[in-house]
Amino acid sequence: MKSPRPVISTKPTYKGTVNASKGAAPERPSLLRSWQRYLRASLLPPALFLLGLALLWALMARMMHTTLMPSLREIALEMKRIIVNEDALGHIGLTLERIVLGCALAFLISLAVGIPAGRNRWLEAFFRPGIVLGLTIPGLVWALLCVIWFGVNWKSPVVALALGVSPALTVNAIQGVRAVDYSLIEMAHVFRLSPTARLRHLWFPAMAPFLLSGVRTGLSLAWKVIVLVEIFGMSSGVGYELNQEFSSQNVAGVLAWTVIFGGVMGVIEYGLIQGIERNITRWRRRATV
Amino acid sequence: MNSPLSFVHVSKSFSSPTGELRMVLDDFSFELKSGELVAVVGPSGIGKTTLLHLAAGLDRPDSGSVVLDPSSSDSAVGMVFQQPRLLEWRDVKTNLRLATDAAGIPAEAGLDMLHAVQMSDHADAYPLSLSGGERQRIALARAFAIRPELLLMDEPFSALDELTSRKLQLLVQKLWLERRSSGLIITHDTFEAAFLADRVVVLKGKPCSIDSIIDIPITRPRMTDDVRIFNYHIQILDALIGADAIKR
Incomplete structure (x- = not known):
C-alpha cells in the first residue's frame, strides 16, 4: 500500500533579478595608491633583506680587517671602475644574450618532452632516467664538455645552458601538465576546440604558474652554468671578467662583478618575470575583487 | 528521418580499483527521436553518466556502437556539464x-x-x-x-539551490522552444525530468537496462504549477523507487 503523499505547492515565484553590478569592472584604486601598495608589499621586504646583508658584511669586514674581505666602500669603488672603464654593459649584454638563447632552447626542449611525458605515464617512465641524470650532472661538466665539443664560439654557452637547465624545466612542465583540470580537457574535446585554441586558452594558462616557476629556476641555474662556460672557453662575458679579477687576486673586483650581475638578475626577476606573472594572473585579481 | 543518437547493442565495463571488472552496460539499445528531449533517471551509480559520455565521444563502447546522425554537421553536439566547466x-x-x-x-x-x-x-x-x-x-x-543538433546535459542543475535550479529549468524550456534540437538529459530530479522531457527513461539493475519509458505528452510551454507535471513527477518517482528495489 502506498503511503500518503505530501501536498506540495509549486506556485511559480521566479522573478529573479540579476545583480548587474556583479562581475562588472570594479572601481580602480588610484595609481599612486597602487604603487604605494606595490612598494610596501613587493619591494620593501627584499630591500630590507639586502640592507641587512650589507650591514652584516660591513660588520664582518671591519672585524676581520683583511683584503680577503673588502669593505663595502672598496667594493663600491670597484663597481664604479668596472662600469666606467671595463665596458661592463658590453660584457653583461653578451652574457645575457647567451642566457636568453640557452634558456629559450631549454624551454622548447622542456615543452617538447614535458607535455607528452605529463600526459603519458609510459613516456614519463621513458624520459625519467634522462631527467634524473640531467638534474644530477653538475653544470661544470656541461661547461667543460661543450667547450671541448664546440670550441670558443656562441654554441658552447647556448648548448651548455640548454643541457644544464632543461631537466629542471622539464620537471616543472610535467607537473604543470598534471595540474590541468581533466574536466576542462573533456569540455575542449566535446566542443571540438582546435589544437591551437587548446594550447593557447587551456594548456598554457593552466600550466603558467609551473612554467614561470621553471623559468625562475632556469635563470638561476643558467647564471651558474654560463659563468663556468665563460671562464673555461670564452674571451668575453661576466664569467670571463670574473676570472680576470680572480687571476689578479682582486677579491673586491670579483665581488663587484657579482653584485653588478646580481643586480641585473634582480631587475629581470622583479621587472620582467614578476611583470609577466602579474599580467597572466590579472584575471584572478579581477575575478576576486 | 535519421535518429540524432542511437545506442546499438552497447556494452561497456570498467575496472574497479581492486581490479574487478564491472559491467555497466550490456547489450543496451535505445534510439532518440529527432526533435525530442529525453530524460534518463535511475539509481545512483547505475551508468547514466556513462551513457552520456558515450554519446559525447568521451568514452568508447567495448562492443556495439553509438551512432550520431550521419547527416548532421561536424559540430553537432553541445553539452552542459554538472559543473559549468568554464575557463x-x-x-x-x-x-x-x-x-x-x-x-x-x-x-x-x-x-x-x-x-x-x-x-x-x-x-x-x-x-x-x-x-x-x-x-x-x-x-x-x-x-x-553552437546551434547543436544534439544537446547533452549531465545533471546540469544538481549543484545549484532549488530556486536557481527551477529558474534554469524554465530557461532551458525557453531556449529549447527557440532552438528546437534533440537532447538527452541525465537527472536525479524527477520533477525536472517531468517538466523538461518528452520521454523519461527509467534505468534499473547492474548492468543497467531500461525498466520503463514514460511518455510526457504535454505541449510546451509548460508551467511549473501544472498538476499534470506533478502527477508525472510522482509516476517517475514511483518507477524509480521500483527500479531501485530490484535485486541486483
Whole structure:
C-alpha cells in the first residue's frame, strides 16, 4: 500500500533579478595608491633583506680587517671602475644574450618532452632516467664538455645552458601538465576546440604558474652554468671578467662583478618575470575583487 | 528521418580499483527521436553518466556502437556539464567565442545567447566573479550558441539551490522552444525530468537496462504549477523507487 503523499505547492515565484553590478569592472584604486601598495608589499621586504646583508658584511669586514674581505666602500669603488672603464654593459649584454638563447632552447626542449611525458605515464617512465641524470650532472661538466665539443664560439654557452637547465624545466612542465583540470580537457574535446585554441586558452594558462616557476629556476641555474662556460672557453662575458679579477687576486673586483650581475638578475626577476606573472594572473585579481 | 543518437547493442565495463571488472552496460539499445528531449533517471551509480559520455565521444563502447546522425554537421553536439566547466582565466565572451569559433559560427551568436540567458551585462566578467547559477547560465549559453543538433546535459542543475535550479529549468524550456534540437538529459530530479522531457527513461539493475519509458505528452510551454507535471513527477518517482528495489 502506498503511503500518503505530501501536498506540495509549486506556485511559480521566479522573478529573479540579476545583480548587474556583479562581475562588472570594479572601481580602480588610484595609481599612486597602487604603487604605494606595490612598494610596501613587493619591494620593501627584499630591500630590507639586502640592507641587512650589507650591514652584516660591513660588520664582518671591519672585524676581520683583511683584503680577503673588502669593505663595502672598496667594493663600491670597484663597481664604479668596472662600469666606467671595463665596458661592463658590453660584457653583461653578451652574457645575457647567451642566457636568453640557452634558456629559450631549454624551454622548447622542456615543452617538447614535458607535455607528452605529463600526459603519458609510459613516456614519463621513458624520459625519467634522462631527467634524473640531467638534474644530477653538475653544470661544470656541461661547461667543460661543450667547450671541448664546440670550441670558443656562441654554441658552447647556448648548448651548455640548454643541457644544464632543461631537466629542471622539464620537471616543472610535467607537473604543470598534471595540474590541468581533466574536466576542462573533456569540455575542449566535446566542443571540438582546435589544437591551437587548446594550447593557447587551456594548456598554457593552466600550466603558467609551473612554467614561470621553471623559468625562475632556469635563470638561476643558467647564471651558474654560463659563468663556468665563460671562464673555461670564452674571451668575453661576466664569467670571463670574473676570472680576470680572480687571476689578479682582486677579491673586491670579483665581488663587484657579482653584485653588478646580481643586480641585473634582480631587475629581470622583479621587472620582467614578476611583470609577466602579474599580467597572466590579472584575471584572478579581477575575478576576486 | 535519421535518429540524432542511437545506442546499438552497447556494452561497456570498467575496472574497479581492486581490479574487478564491472559491467555497466550490456547489450543496451535505445534510439532518440529527432526533435525530442529525453530524460534518463535511475539509481545512483547505475551508468547514466556513462551513457552520456558515450554519446559525447568521451568514452568508447567495448562492443556495439553509438551512432550520431550521419547527416548532421561536424559540430553537432553541445553539452552542459554538472559543473559549468568554464575557463576561469578567460572572460565570459571569450569562453563563448571559443565554442562558436570551433563550430564555425559567428561570435555574435554567443553574444545573442548571452542576451537570451540574461547575462549580457557580464560579457567582460571572469567566471570566478559570478555565482554558481550565473556560471551555469553561461554554460547553457555556450551549449546553445553552437546551434547543436544534439544537446547533452549531465545533471546540469544538481549543484545549484532549488530556486536557481527551477529558474534554469524554465530557461532551458525557453531556449529549447527557440532552438528546437534533440537532447538527452541525465537527472536525479524527477520533477525536472517531468517538466523538461518528452520521454523519461527509467534505468534499473547492474548492468543497467531500461525498466520503463514514460511518455510526457504535454505541449510546451509548460508551467511549473501544472498538476499534470506533478502527477508525472510522482509516476517517475514511483518507477524509480521500483527500479531501485530490484535485486541486483
